[in-house]
Amino acid sequence: MRESGKGLVTVAVEKEIRRGRTNVRANVRQIPGPCAHWNDQDADFIRETLDLVGDKWSVLIIGTLSDGPVRYSDLAYAIPGISQRMLTLTLKQLQRSGLVDRTAYAEVPPRVEYSLTALGKSLLTTVLELAAWSADRQTEIRRHQDTYDTRNA
Incomplete structure (x- = not known):
């Protein structure tokens, strides 16, 4: 464990949070729209x-x-x-x-x-x-x- 801005957070939890943020646009693109291409x-x-x-x-x-x-x-x-x-x-x-x-x-x-x-x-x-x-x-x-x-x- 290490200390982050909000207290003690495990590295695994931080990686999971980052992983969720990186696929936001990919998830949005599953819905047709002007930005999909x-x-x-x-x-x-x-x-x-x-x-x-x-x-x-x-x-x-x-x-x-x-x-x-x-x-x-x-x-x-x-x-x-x-x-x-x-x-x-x-x-x-x-x-x-x-x-x-x-x-x-x-x-x-x-x-x-x-x-x-x-x-x-x-x-x-x-x-x-x-x-x-x-x-x-x-x-x-x-x-x-x-x-x-x-x-x-």
């Missing part, structure tokens, strides 16, 4: 990509960059509610994934602009459609949320 590696990458591009700040940043390069301070101003920290972290993730370019100009004061890459532009239509869908259905969605909240209060 993806292997584990593809499913993990799809989830990771959707986490990035479906994040509220990513959608707003990509949409804001649709008209061309934008300075960091202008991005911060254009996206209500985003903190400097979230803007910086999201821009870095978008850069890392090849969706956004960062260009630093050697000027005084320094100037940094962000723009969409070709890959980011290929995502732009989908992001703008998603944002438009959300805006167009805001009243209906709010009504459903209010009804649900009232029933479940």
Whole structure:
């Protein structure tokens, strides 16, 4: 026996717990559906990509960059509610994934602009459609949320 985060647990029990977790997606795939044809590696990458591009700040940043390069301070101003920290972290993730370019100009004061890459532009239509869908259905969605909240209060 060895000590784990919740007390003493046998190695055999820990292995059994891990074994149960590793076959979750395989068990789900037994039921027909849109994810049934993806292997584990593809499913993990799809989830990771959707986490990035479906994040509220990513959608707003990509949409804001649709008209061309934008300075960091202008991005911060254009996206209500985003903190400097979230803007910086999201821009870095978008850069890392090849969706956004960062260009630093050697000027005084320094100037940094962000723009969409070709890959980011290929995502732009989908992001703008998603944002438009959300805006167009805001009243209906709010009504459903209010009804649900009232029933479940």
